[in-house]
Amino acid sequence: MRDLLVAAFGQPDEAELVERLRAAAQPWLALVAVGDGGILGQVMFTPVTLQGQPALPLMALAPLAVLPARQGQGIGTALVWAGLAACAAAGAHGVIVLGEPHYYSRFGFRPAVSFGIGWRPGLPEGALMAAELQPAALADAAGTIRFHPAFDGL
Ligand SMILES: CC(C)(COP(=O)(O)OP(=O)(O)OC[C@H]1O[C@@H](n2cnc3c(N)ncnc32)[C@H](O)[C@@H]1OP(=O)(O)O)[C@@H](O)C(=O)NCCC(=O)NCCS
Structure with a gap:
């Protein structure tokens, strides 16, 4: 798993994030795509809270990664759809992601600001969805x- 994350992101930060989340975020949910005798992709979901609404069950999608040699073959798409279904089955009402609007809009993600949800100033327009x-x-x-505090500094 670590090798996949380092290869996909070109740095160890996201692999270390996954290790911190596994140790500290509850409940976490992760799906992997397997093939060619190994792990081809992974997606992880961990709880996030909305200030003032601690009872609203929300999950954050991060990180999503596919082995560079297998990108562009639908693996990321399959992982996100399966992950959203698993979050819904687990009782989550919504999922938050910080990422590329062109990619995530196909799954029904909209700018978080359209729900009145914000995070912190200085984000690229539309990046929080x-x-x-x-x-x-x-x-x-x-x-x-x-x-989750595990994201601090990423
Ligand atoms: C982003 C990523 C998970 C997509 O997975 P994938 O299996 O390659 O994607 P799919 O084959 O399901 O979908 C292909 C689409 O993703 C787009 N895409 C691929 N890499 C992308 C990237 N880094 N950012 C945005 N879009 C990307 C392709 O342009 C293609 O779009 P199109 O359908 O409009 O042509 C994968 O490319 C990856 O691991 N990238 C490096 C890590 C990363 O940036 N993760 C996302 C963190 S939010």
């Missing part, structure tokens, strides 16, 4: 996201 796992699940979700 949210997806509802049930109709109108985030209709009253306005507030500031608090990621």
Whole structure:
């Protein structure tokens, strides 16, 4: 797993994030894609809270990674869809992601600001996104996201 994350991101930071999340975030959910005798891709989800709404069950999607030689073959897409279904089955109302809008919009992610959800100033326009796992699940979700402390410094 560590090798996959380092290869996909070209640095160890995300592999270390996964180790911190596994140790400290509960409950976490992860899916892997396997093939060619090894792990081809992985996606992880961990709880996030919305300031003022601690009871709203939200998950953060991070990190998502596919082995460079197998990128662009639909593995990331399959991992995200399966992960969103698993989060919904586990009772989450929504998922937050910090990433590329062109990629994540295909899964129903919209700019978090359109739900009134913010994080911190200085983010690239639209980079913080949210997806509802049930109709109108985030209709009253306005507030500031608090990621798990394991994300600090990433
Ligand atoms: C981003 C990533 C997970 C996508 O997985 P994948 O299996 O390659 O993607 P899929 O084959 O399912 O989908 C292909 C689409 O992803 C897009 N894509 C591939 N890499 C991308 C990247 N780094 N950023 C944004 N979009 C990317 C392709 O342009 C393609 O878009 P299109 O369908 O509009 O042509 C994978 O490329 C990866 O591991 N990248 C390095 C790590 C990373 O940046 N992770 C995302 C953190 S938010």
